[in-house]
Amino acid sequence: MKKMLSFVLLLSLAACTRNLSDNMMNDSAALSERIAASRLSIDTPALVTVVEESGVWKLKRNGQNYIVKGVAASKSINADPGYYLTMLESFSGNTIRTYSVTEYTQDILDAAYANGINVCLGLWVNREADNFDYNDTAAVQLQLQNLRDQVLAYKDHPALLMWGIGNEADASYTNLKLWDAVDDIAAMIHTEDGNHPVTTMLVNSDQAKIAAIKSRAPNLDILSINMYAPNLPNVLGNLQAAGWEKPYMITEFGPRGTWQMNPEPSRILPWGGLVEQTSTEKAEIYRSAYNQHIKANFINGCLGSFAFVWGYQTHGAVRTWFGFHNTEGRSFGAADIMKRVWSDWYPANRAPEIVSRNNMTLQGQHAEDAIYLTNGTQYAAAVVAADPDGDPLVYEWTIVPEGGAGPGGGPHPGLPGLILANGNANVSFTAPAAGAYRLYVYVKDDHNKVASAVIPFFVQ
Structure with missing residues (x-):
């Protein structure tokens, strides 16, 4: 592991190069002190297990029940993870998910640990849609070896909760050997790291796909679905119809995506512009999605979820469509809603509202x-x-x-x-x-x- 000093230097550099508020800078300084204070136990990994008790699947961290109250991490947190993860803790979140191992991974893990936040660490898996060939055994083996190196580098970090194999590697895929490769990665992780479970994140809950995963990737502990407002209610039924018998998570959720507008033509303007909801309207969608289709299914195998996206959005057709923050680090009402559904309490001060x-x-x-x-x-x-x-x-x-x-x-x-x-x-x-x-x-x-x-x- 890198020395903690590197993280402190990164925060100092970020403070000089990003246009963040004074509050963010103060929080970063406080975070450095918290990391230093926790350094003595930085090398102690958590033991995370998936168990079935009285017919209900549960996630346990060091023997204690753990519901994932999570957010997907935007790339925007890279320059100042301390600020955004301190804020997540204040909103009663307990987990973030990342999408790949990068030069920022160590800093994000360290900042998460200092704030009592755990991490579903993403391992990027190549996509057939990006011209990766799963018939090329040499390329598949090289990918496996690269991911082994990443697992060995971070498996003992105490902020690590679980591993996420790929993100929507199934987007427009045709080659079922993808699931053989995913299973090989999952088996490798179980060999190298006996402390943390493994999942993979899908682009949808297609029943035939889930049946193929069940058959070809038995080493997965959890199945994860990225699913937005219109189709989220279908996930549990599709999993059950496909015969999935292990637990699952919702690893992205939020308002209707920009790619899902066709069913409502009035929302697509003649020149192709998309009609966007107010931040208050979006917040209410997070509330209903969580309460009706995540929390309600804790007894049906759902281990928790990750709302999309913590920080501000850095890709997509409309860069303000998702995101719990603006570029100044101010939080929208959706963050208040997540505090409410995670803890049953609103924050002491709430965001302004534009109702409609x-x-x-x-x-x-x-x-x-x-x-x-x-x-x-x-x-x-x-x-x-x-x-x-x-x-x-x-x-x-x-x-x-x-x-x-x-x-x-x-x-x-x-x-x-x-x-x-x-x-x-x-x-x-x-x-x-x-x-x-x-x-x-x-x-x-x-x-x-x-x-x-x-x-x-x-x-x-």
Whole structure:
């Protein structure tokens, strides 16, 4: 393992290079002290088991029942894992999942350990969709050896909870030898590490696929599904119909994905822009998804879940679609909801709320109205927001090009010179050059919380 000093230096570098709030910097300094204080037991791995008791599957960590109250980790946490993992602890989360071993893995594990957070450590598995050939035995064997090296490097870290073999390696796959390779990886992990269970993350809960996994990958301890709002209710039934007899987890969940909009044509605008929910609407989806299809199934083999995504989104068609934070590190109402469903309590201070898309207008029209503007003309927009705690609110409006990304792949920071009057619930702006855009409003309180709403528009 690397010396803990390397993590402290990384946090110092991150503080100099990222535009994060003063609170984030202070939290990073405090984290360094907590890591130093815990260093004496850093080499003691946890014993994690999967057991069936009275017909109910349970996950146990060092003999204690453990429900995964987790989040998928965005790449945005890499520069300052201490801030985001300290915040996760404050919201009553207990686990994160990563997607691959990178130069940041050690730092994330160390920060997680210092905050009482455990890690489902991702091992990246090549995809047939990315031209990897599972008939190429030499390439498959090399992948296995590389993953063995990664397992040996991190198997004794005390923050490690389990291993995640691949992420959606089954996307558009055709070769069933994928599952032979996954089983070989799982068997290797059991040989090299007797302390932690193994799972793999699927793109859906297709019954034929699950039946093939059951037959060809018996070394998996848990099956994991990435599933979003419209199809999440189908997971348990599909697992049961396919004859899956081991436990499962939901390893990504959240609002309807940008790739799932076709069933609702009114939400896809004529130029291809997607109508996005407000942060408050998204929060309610996390609530219902967790309560109805995760927590309700703890007695049916579900060991927990990972909400998508902790930090801010760094890929996808619309970079604000998912994400529990904005680029400043402020948390949205979805984080408050996760605190509520994980602990039965809201945080002491809650995020501002924009109850519905109808609470934001552009020239009196709403997001679904397919709004066309004229280049160089001035327009007006407005939003209705409220704060559950009565905090003072500041309104930040910005215009971004459709599909545009900002530095590091995150949300676009906004085009300069277009907003004529900012800071209030009403705004005036000048329409940019011809093309597709999104008008955002971020409503901020004085407790590091934020709400958002958006209207797409097209300039002719």
